[in-house]
Amino acid sequence: MQIFPQADEGKFGSYTVIMNNQLVNKLKLNKLFKSEDSRFILLTALKISLVYFICALIVFYLVWLVLSVNNVFFEANSFFNFKGMESAFFDYVIDKIISQNASYAFIFFVLLFFAGIYLAKILLRPFSKIGEFCESAAENKNEIYNPDLFSDFKLLTRFSEFFFLYIRDSRVDKKFTKNTIPPVFTKVHGPVFDRVFFFHFSLFLSIIAICSSMFITFITVEAYNSIIELAVTSIDKNGKEIAYFLKNQEYLFESIQHITIGTLLVVYAILAFHLYGRVSGAVFGYFSTMRSFMKGNRKARIHLVGYPHIRPYSRAFNKYLDLVCREIDNDEGKKKKE
Numbered sequence: 001m002q003i004f005p006q007a008d009e010g011k012f013g014s015y016t017v018i019m020n021n022q023l024v025n026k027l028k029l030n031k032l033f034k035s036e037d038s039r040f041i042l043l044t045a046l047k048i049s050l051v052y053f054i055c056a057l058i059v060f061y062l063v064w065l066v067l068s069v070n071n072v073f074f075e076a077n078s079f080f081n082f083k084g085m086e087s088a089f090f091d092y093v094i095d096k097i098i099s100q101n102a103s104y105a106f107i108f109f110v111l112l113f114f115a116g117i118y119l120a121k122i123l124l125r126p127f128s129k130i131g132e133f134c135e136s137a138a139e140n141k142n143e144i145y146n147p148d149l150f151s152d153f154k155l156l157t158r159f160s161e162f163f164f165l166y167i168r169d170s171r172v173d174k175k176f177t178k179n180t181i182p183p184v185f186t187k188v189h190g191p192v193f194d195r196v197f198f199f200h201f202s203l204f205l206s207i208i209a210i211c212s213s214m215f216i217t218f219i220t221v222e223a224y225n226s227i228i229e230l231a232v233t234s235i236d237k238n239g240k241e242i243a244y245f246l247k248n249q250e251y252l253f254e255s256i257q258h259i260t261i262g263t264l265l266v267v268y269a270i271l272a273f274h275l276y277g278r279v280s281g282a283v284f285g286y287f288s289t290m291r292s293f294m295k296g297n298r299k300a301r302i303h304l305v306g307y308p309h310i311r312p313y314s315r316a317f318n319k320y321l322d323l324v325c326r327e328i329d330n331d332e333g334k335k336k337k338e
Contacts (some may be wrong), residue, residue, distance in 0.1 A: 040309030052212045063223045122212030126152045130315035134320035153194045155281045163290040191284040202272045209268040213261040222251045282307045
């Protein structure tokens with residue numbers, strides 16, 4: 001006799017899988033905000049999107065000032081058709097600007113955020129490729145290092161190919177052999193400005209700046225058209241002074257656009273150098289460690305100060321060197337015993 005009804009194993013199994021997947025997703029989400037490289041990616045995305053957001057607030061404030069001047073001018077000259085139109089004029093234009101453009105502004109902000117994530121991954125990609133290779137090469141001695149030439153640093157890409165080929169040959173021969181480092185690498189004694197990488201990186205950031213400028217320009221044009229539209233339909237006195245006053249505001253809105261676009265371009269240019277500086281020093285750290293190791297310093301490891309977002313990849317690199325040294329030391333010890 002069955003006291004409890006028999007459970008449907010298929011349904012129960014599916015429910016268990018769903019619960020496990022939800023638990024894994026929560027753990028991944030927690031890890032996302034705790035890992036050093038993820039925090040750098042999120043912070044970079046915020047920097048990219050906040051520049052646009054702050055400039056949009058400045059534009060909105062300047063438009064609000066212009067509307068206030070319009071409101072005072074129309075009210076002082078008694079140009080409104082009925083009482084209460086003074087506040088209605090101001091509220092109508094503001095509400096129209098917000099209601100028609102708020103959703104577009106939010107969507108554009110989200111798109112900028114994801115563009116910032118992609119940009120941060122471009123910056124970290126040279127180091128993540130090395131970290132991924134080190135993890136794979138630890139299990140497979142014949143693993144080949146294939147960097148992404150479009151998004152990699154010239155110095156790091158060229159020397160890492162040379163370095164990992166040397167390490168692979170050493171693992172196959174079971175000993176560290178003497179080697180000659182090309183003169184072009186021996187002359188490097190500090191961080192090198194990579195023009196090609198900076199060009200690719202800044203080109204993408206320039207596209208972001210241009211799109212932001214175009215969107216803010218669109219908002220200011222909409223605001224100006226709303227003022228003209230409501231002034232024509234609500235003011236019964238259409239004298240030359242009104243036409244002159246409204247016409248000259250076109251230049252005022254153009255000035256707002258030029259100031260905003262100039263500010264965006266300057267701030268994004270500063271941000272480009274700032275973000276580049278967040279990784280350029282680490283490139284030399286990798287390079288100098290590899291070069292020192294090849295010169296005979298088998299204890300050389302990457303110790304980056306001020307670059308926490310690159311540590312997950314440098315740890316993988318250091319573990320790979322530890323593994324290679326242990327393998328070769330063990331093989332040399334066996335040969336001596338024999």
